Amino acid sequence: MSFEALDLGLVVAAHGRHVVVETPDGERVLCHPRGKKSELVVGDRVRWLPAGDEGVVEHLEARRNLLFRQDEWRTKSFAANLDAVLVLVAGEPMFSESQLTRALIAAGQAGIPCWIGLNKTDLPAAADARARLEPYRRMGVEVVELALKAAPEASRAALAPRLDGRTTLVLGPSGMGKSTLINLLVPQAAAQVGEISQALKAGRHTTTTTSWYWLDEARRGALIDSPGFQEFGLRQIAPTELATLMPDFAAALGECRFHNCSHRHEPGCGVRAALARGEIAPSRYRIYEELFDELSAKRW
Ligand SMILES: Nc1nc2c(ncn2[C@@H]2O[C@H](COP(=O)(O)OP(=O)(O)OP(=O)(O)O)[C@@H](O)[C@H]2O)c(=O)[nH]1
Numbered sequence: 001m002s003f004e005a006l007d008l009g010l011v012v013a014a015h016g017r018h019v020v021v022e023t024p025d026g027e028r029v030l031c032h033p034r035g036k037k038s039e040l041v042v043g044d045r046v047r048w049l050p051a052g053d054e055g056v057v058e059h060l061e062a063r064r065n066l067l068f069r070q071d072e073w074r075t076k077s078f079a080a081n082l083d084a085v086l087v088l089v090a091g092e093p094m095f096s097e098s099q100l101t102r103a104l105i106a107a108g109q110a111g112i113p114c115w116i117g118l119n120k121t122d123l124p125a126a127a128d129a130r131a132r133l134e135p136y137r138r139m140g141v142e143v144v145e146l147a148l149k150a151a152p153e154a155s156r157a158a159l160a161p162r163l164d165g166r167t168t169l170v171l172g173p174s175g176m177g178k179s180t181l182i183n184l185l186v187p188q189a190a191a192q193v194g195e196i197s198q199a200l201k202a203g204r205h206t207t208t209t210t211s212w213y214w215l216d217e218a219r220r221g222a223l224i225d226s227p228g229f230q231e232f233g234l235r236q237i238a239p240t241e242l243a244t245l246m247p248d249f250a251a252a253l254g255e256c257r258f259h260n261c262s263h264r265h266e267p268g269c270g271v272r273a274a275l276a277r278g279e280i281a282p283s284r285y286r287i288y289e290e291l292f293d294e295l296s297a298k299r300w
């Protein structure tokens with residue numbers, strides 16, 4: 001039988017070898033992959049067959065993209081088939097520029113557009129955060145100003161046109177306002193999660209690692225909430241590839257005398273010339289050095 005004849009479903013939760021597949025009419029079925037298939041992730045499109053009141057995933061449709069992080073020990077997938085990644089930042093607590101850069105690089109390598117939500121613009125510390133984001137604006141990353149708690153309606157209006165009809169992964173370290181965002185935008189957020197963990201037959205205390213939330217009843221737009229932003233390993237990237245994934249660096253690469261320039265100590269380096277001219281921010285160069293060393297460290 002050809003796979004096309006089977007039902008098409010969307011993976012809305014993944015927990016070990018259990019996945020919850022949502023049918024086109026919104027029914028949720030606990031499914032297991034047949035055999036030793038590659039790991040399924042939230043956002044995957046699959047072909048499946050009913051088996052009693054559960055199901056068996058027979059086929060994984062080709063992924064448009066896959067966002068993952070990789071440290072020395074393992075690879076962890078965030079989600080697949082994303083339209084965009086939203087990184088939520090704030091001035092208090094002050095966001096980590098290194099984490100932001102890691103997210104931008106990973107999304108860039110996966111071919112997924114990334115934009116930034118600057119939250120808590122009602123606080124004085126927003127001015128510092130805004131200044132820190134200036135190099136990112138300059139290299140073309142869109143920054144949307146938000147005050148999710150202080151000005152929820154204005155924030156909703158700013159977000160709606162960017163989220164409508166799209167699948168967006170939201171990344172944000174603790175304290176940036178990710179829960180506030182989800183509660184503002186997602187009707188019955190807690191119920192949606194509860195329903196999925198019920199379908200997973202996960203214990204009450206098991207929190208699924210990645211959550212899928214529909215933004216509208218027509219199920220056109222969705223938010224994906226994924227933890228694990230704290231240790232965002234980029235081991236999938238070769239040190240020499242790093243600069244090509246940083247747009248402000250990439251713009252200067254043509255000037256380097258050596259094609260395999262590390263932009264650390266070589267003479268005639270276009271990147272360091274751009275740094276000296278103020279076209280690359282010192283903070284970006286420091287993060288580059290940090291990442292370059294991390295990715296150059298011995299692999300086990
Ligand atoms: N001043 C101000 N505070 C906000 C705003 N949005 C969220 N906060 C506060 O920031 C804190 C963190 O918000 P959460 O939504 O819980 O953040 P989170 O990113 O989900 O953090 P965790 O729950 O720790 O993962 C809370 O005390 C919120 O009330 C805002 O627009 N302005």
Ligand SMILES: [Zn+2]
Nearest residue numbers: 256261263269
């Ligand atoms: Zn160089």
